[in-house]
Amino acid sequence: MPQSGDPDLRALQAARRMSHGQQLARAASKFPDQEAFRFLGRSLGFAALDERVSRLARWLADRGVDKGDRVALLLPNGLEFVEAFFACGRLGAICVPVNFRLVADEIAYILRSSGARVLLTHADFRDAVARASGEAPDLEACLAVGELEAAVPVHPWAETEATPAMPPDVDVADHDPCCLMYTSGTTGRPKGALLSHFNLFMNSMHGMIEQRIVGSDEVWLAGLPLFHIGGLNGMLPYVLTGGTTILWPTGHFDAREAVDELERSQVTGCFFVATQWQDVCAVAAERPRSFALRRIAWGASPALPSTLEAMARTFGEIPIYTFFGQTEMSSVTCVLHGEDFEHKPGSVGRPCINVEARIVDDDMKDVASGEVGEIVYRAPTVMQGYWNDPEATAEAFRGGWFHSGDLVRADEDGYIWVVDRKKDMIITGGENVYSAEVEAAIDTHPGVAEVAVIGIPDPKWVETPRAIIVPTDPANPPGADEIIAHCRERLASYKKPSSVIFVKSLPRNASGKVVKPELRRLHGAPSQESA
Numbered sequence: 001m002p003q004s005g006d007p008d009l010r011a012l013q014a015a016r017r018m019s020h021g022q023q024l025a026r027a028a029s030k031f032p033d034q035e036a037f038r039f040l041g042r043s044l045g046f047a048a049l050d051e052r053v054s055r056l057a058r059w060l061a062d063r064g065v066d067k068g069d070r071v072a073l074l075l076p077n078g079l080e081f082v083e084a085f086f087a088c089g090r091l092g093a094i095c096v097p098v099n100f101r102l103v104a105d106e107i108a109y110i111l112r113s114s115g116a117r118v119l120l121t122h123a124d125f126r127d128a129v130a131r132a133s134g135e136a137p138d139l140e141a142c143l144a145v146g147e148l149e150a151a152v153p154v155h156p157w158a159e160t161e162a163t164p165a166m167p168p169d170v171d172v173a174d175h176d177p178c179c180l181m182y183t184s185g186t187t188g189r190p191k192g193a194l195l196s197h198f199n200l201f202m203n204s205m206h207g208m209i210e211q212r213i214v215g216s217d218e219v220w221l222a223g224l225p226l227f228h229i230g231g232l233n234g235m236l237p238y239v240l241t242g243g244t245t246i247l248w249p250t251g252h253f254d255a256r257e258a259v260d261e262l263e264r265s266q267v268t269g270c271f272f273v274a275t276q277w278q279d280v281c282a283v284a285a286e287r288p289r290s291f292a293l294r295r296i297a298w299g300a301s302p303a304l305p306s307t308l309e310a311m312a313r314t315f316g317e318i319p320i321y322t323f324f325g326q327t328e329m330s331s332v333t334c335v336l337h338g339e340d341f342e343h344k345p346g347s348v349g350r351p352c353i354n355v356e357a358r359i360v361d362d363d364m365k366d367v368a369s370g371e372v373g374e375i376v377y378r379a380p381t382v383m384q385g386y387w388n389d390p391e392a393t394a395e396a397f398r399g400g401w402f403h404s405g406d407l408v409r410a411d412e413d414g415y416i417w418v419v420d421r422k423k424d425m426i427i428t429g430g431e432n433v434y435s436a437e438v439e440a441a442i443d444t445h446p447g448v449a450e451v452a453v454i455g456i457p458d459p460k461w462v463e464t465p466r467a468i469i470v471p472t473d474p475a476n477p478p479g480a481d482e483i484i485a486h487c488r489e490r491l492a493s494y495k496k497p498s499s500v501i502f503v504k505s506l507p508r509n510a511s512g513k514v515v516k517p518e519l520r521r522l523h524g525a526p527s528q529e530s531a
Helices: 007-015 020-030 046-062 079-091 104-114 123-135 157-162 197-211 229-240 255-264 274-284 305-315 390-396 435-443 480-488 516-523
Strands: 035-039 042-045 070-074 094-097 118-122 141-145 154-156 177-183 191-196 219-222 244-247 269-272 295-298 320-326 331-336 356-360 373-378 402-410 416-421 425-428 431-434 448-458 462-471 499-502
Touching (some): 020 046, 020 197, 020 229, 035 046, 046 157, 070 104, 070 123, 079 094, 079 244, 104 123, 123 141, 219 229, 229 331, 269 274, 274 305, 295 305, 305 320, 425 448, 431 435, 435 448, 435 480, 462 516, 480 499
Parallel strands (some): 070 094, 094 177, 118 141, 219 244, 219 269, 269 295, 295 320
Antiparallel strands (some): 320 331, 402 416, 425 431
16 A cells, blocks of 8 residues: 555645636546637647646746746636636636725735735736736736736736746645635725635536536536636536636626627637626527527526526526526535526525525524524635635634525525625626725715715615715715715726715714615615715
């Protein structure tokens, strides 16, 4: 029997790994010529992708990136993002996807917080990179698609193509960190959720089992950006089965083009957020189509009843899946299956396989059926913790369960319905916006004495932020446009308030906290103007 330290034993241990570098290599050996990814007419088979990943991993290693180092990805959807993700996995580096909608200050914070040594980026973000790179002391180099300038040396992506496809011999264990995903926090700064290879692999297993994803004839199309946990996780089951993933350009969603692609490429599975589904259904209903869809899915933000009705009306013969979860859970926790869609519309379903959930009160006691409580989880997909934030990690895991911050109720059949977010998160167009982050930005305006931000209904984005402000000088308050412009300079565009209301005071409880339910009652109507 091999002993510890025996080369044969080490080789056997490495062969057992479920890291994503290993998973891609296995897919390449089984499906070398099968189309793995397609983007804007450019296609890569599994073997060709595997070779490019090895070249990028070697390029990173030649610049001193070691196992456990952080590599930031400020990239649009495209083949380069896919190469970067798997190259980090092969090297044992921690991939740090960055939301490219963020402004330079927000990007710089993530670079500093993560301690990223290398930034993989694109010329589309040259202005943000030029500013943010100068505020990230650990950053040593940029690898860029296109030309840009930064405070560190910039290398063209073409350099990787001349690099030998000889990745370093690194044993990446299943529970080694894979991704550091930054999610908006209630303190005004985002927190980094550290996810392991095992976390993401188990989430892929959930997706494959729940949706019956099997075989290399599967074709996946998603309207989510790859920096989003849903966009990243959506493609991984199809890599494991040898299927094809069609990447959608970020920042350019055209429902007619999407529906044409579904038909032209005989897509078998797709995911869009609720606001995209509204337009997809309208286009698909215009004339008969020949689809090969085996499943369709939505999630990431609440859907209006009219959207769910349109999906059932337009795609009623195709199983419709609802996904619910969060980044810290890698991401899916609950699924509503297609057969339940008609009689449980609006529900997020029940906990998926391997996810244990409870609905509890503030004392961690289970609430009765129909009562509202916080949903808490145990699962192999639970994150390893928040990056360099032991206090936030301890709070999130108090009582031995992960606390989601989502307030839900369960019906008599065990189906779960989301009621509210405990931390006042606003989901607008599939993007998470935390009130505290927007409030912190508005509070820096000299004309603002107090501010609270709530979400209000929106016909297109489902929700949109509204700022309720007590002005410093009631006789001369700042204009609503001035406040919105102030936010635009400090926050990603989707986080800025779409409307502003001026009031004499904010409602508070006995402990001095703002009572947001009262604010929603008073100022939550979408038709209201500044007052």
